[in-house]
Amino acid sequence: MDSMTLIAVASIITAGFTTSFGAIGPALAEGRAVATALTSLAQQPDASATITRTLFVGLAMIESTAIYCFVVSMIVIFANPFWNHAITQAAGK
């Protein structure tokens, strides 16, 4: 396997695994967050504005980690420096 093929294979597999594993943790955490928020809403409906706002802020923070994984995947697929380097080397030969 020459280096170009190796780079391509590694990039493709890594990009797939990055997004798939990176979405597991945030999904579980967001599920727990919403469940707890619903419980506390049922117990104290008067504080619904505060609870809802805090819930959204917390969800955004949790979502950020999934977004980081997604951005890394996108970079590996579309703006891969190793692939670009290999392409320019192959084109130069």
Place this chain on the structure above:
Amino acid sequence: MRLSPDEMIFWQHGLFKLNATIVFTWGLMLVLVLGSMLVTRRLSTGHERSRWQNLLEIVVTGIEKQIEDVGLRQPRSYLGFLGTLFLFVAVASLFTVVPGYEPPTGSLSTTTALALCVLAAVPFFGIREQGLGGYLQSYIEPTPIMLPFNLISEVSRTLALAVRLFGNMMSGAMIIGILLSITPFLFPIVMTLLGLLTGMVQAYIFSILAAVYIAAATRTRTREAASEPEPQPEPDA
């Protein structure tokens, strides 16, 4: 596959590039400023008011109430900065319904610029409220050992602000672009709706996080000195 509106270049002269990000940003600014100017030309304080003035009042009082809920006293002084952040990101996402439009917040340059504005605003408001010494003292709370961690957290939450907004906007645009080539007509419309929803939520999140960071920097620390003992009522003779 276009990764960001930075790559759509309308006009180029040497080093200066007029790309879609700049054009759409200026378009949004034009719409916001002209719209507000047209609405506020004839303000009325009575019961009769135009619906546009009503809309602007709802928006402004809503933002002010949110700023107050976060814990910032005198929300009026922060309304300009935080309100602008929210309105820009929200309108940038709303205009996705216009065909041929790419949200400028889908470019890392725009979101980094907005995050840098927040990074500069936090010390500005903190020093304005606490004074230079009081603000710098917040970095060595609770112990001086935390100084490098506080500094790192400043940088990392700015980075998180930028990447969160960029990732959300870019993923929405990219998913719609991909789906347009696979299943035109129905599914992209549903994803555009989802993109609108996430755009609004992300606008809210961005401005609320900025408000929380500013509130953390302007929180009064002299709680023990500020509270004085209540004067005891005179007992009836």
